[in-house]
Amino acid sequence: MSTLQSHAPGTSHFTARGQLNGILFVALFAAAVTRLAALPAIAGLGISPLIVGIIAGAIYGNALKDGMPQSWAAGVNFSARKLLRIAVAFFGLRVSLQEIAQVGLAGITVSVLVVVSTLVIGTWAGMKLMKLDRDTALLTAAGSAICGAAAVLAFESTLQSKPHKSAMAVGSVVLFGTLSMFLYPLAMHAGWLHLDTLGAGLFFGGTIHEVAQVVGAASNVSPEATHIATIVKMTRVMLLVPVLLVVGFWVSRSRSANHASDGTPQAGKGKLAVPWFALGFLALVVVNSLHVLPDAATSTLNTLDTFALTMAMTALGMETRISQIRQAGPRALATGAILYAWLIGGGLAITLGVERLFS
Structure with missing residues (x-):
């Protein structure tokens, strides 16, 4: 590093090359993770490459944190920030308005009620009962309420929170989502x-964390239940956009209020932090609904998107430090447990009520 830094005129060149090397390193790591996640023992549990990526990345980042050149850190950060925004936007190609219409008002009602209630309860329980900071509470609630790790990534980008907070939220998704895969069919x-x-489709799709976990659990019931559960789950994914806009507005207002109370300049007052990737997500839902792209192209883009999300999760894991997680880990896990109890009890009550209402 000292040799590179001594050549001032070429510093930007070496910095760019270091960033590119960092991105390539994350890509190779993610490729290995993807192969690992495809092993029958792991794939059979419904654990997605995203989850394997953050775990493997965290192991590398903590056990071999001095094994990567410092110049590569910019590439890791790019993968964990900018790349994830692009990947979340392209997640919209997995949802269509026609699929949402298939489950009708019953599916939409269950999705809205579960998402809103889980976000409110999770944020309140995390901050008031478990004394977590706002970001950790929101990330944990988002992972449980919407679409697991992908929602945590989207919220992490909007909140601009620290990597270890996202890692704690993903840990909650892994634990309780995996439990659901076995407990629900049982x-x-x-x-x-x-x-x-x-009812099974509404309940499974409305309360299980990850898309893969929903499919894994519902497939043990019936193909019809799996179809309904998947569509309901994707309806929850659609709610990512309006929720992010509301959260962006709330965060913007909170920052303005904090500036006003401590007397610091309020340069950002009145500005709404609109997450562009959320709007991109919505636009691609429309594109997918209009069938503009051939099925083969959509399938290829979805595969590439999964890989990009795996890269982002792997990079996030690399930036995570276990010592930081240890400080709030039990409280974040307890918040996830409270939300899991709500998803089972409250989610079942919502499902039965909605099914009775629309029957």
Whole structure:
């Protein structure tokens, strides 16, 4: 490093090359992670490459944190920030308005009620009961309420929070979402849950964390339940856009209020932090709904998008330090447990109420 820094005229060149090397390193790491996640033992558990990526990245970042050249850090940061925004936007190609219409008002109502209630309860429980900071509470709530790790990434970008806070939220998604994959089908087959096909689809899709986890759990019930559950889950994913806009407005107002109370200049007052990637997500939902792209192109873009999200999660893991997680880990996990209890009890009550209303 000292040799490179001594050549001032070429510093920007070496910096750019270091960033590119960092991005390539993350890409290679993510490729290995993707192969690892495809192993039957891992794929059979419904654990997506995104989850494997943040775990593997965190292990590398903590065990071998001195093994990567410092100049590559900019590339890792690019992957964990800018690349994830692009990837979240392209997540919109997985949703269509026609699919949402298939489950009708029942599916939309369950999705809205679950998302809003879980966000409110999670933020309140995290901040008031568990004494977490606002960002950690919101990230944990978002992962449980909307679409797991992808929602955590989107909120992390909007809130501009620290990587270790996102890692704690993803940890909650991994633990409780994986539990759901086994407990939900078991409860159905054991007769603890008395739900018909529509009810099972609404409940599974409305309350399980990750898309892959929803599919994994519902596939143990019936193909019809899996279809309904997947569409309901994607309806929750659609709610990412309006929720991010509301959160962006709230964060903007909070920052303005904080500036006013401590007497610092309010340069950002009145400005709404609109997450452009959320608008891109919505635009691509429309594109997917209009069938502008051939199916093969959409499938290829979705595969590339999954890889980009895996890169972002891997980079996020590399930037995470276990010592930072340890400080708030138990409280964040307790918040996730409270939300999980709500998703089961409250989510079931919402499902039964909505099904009765629209039957």
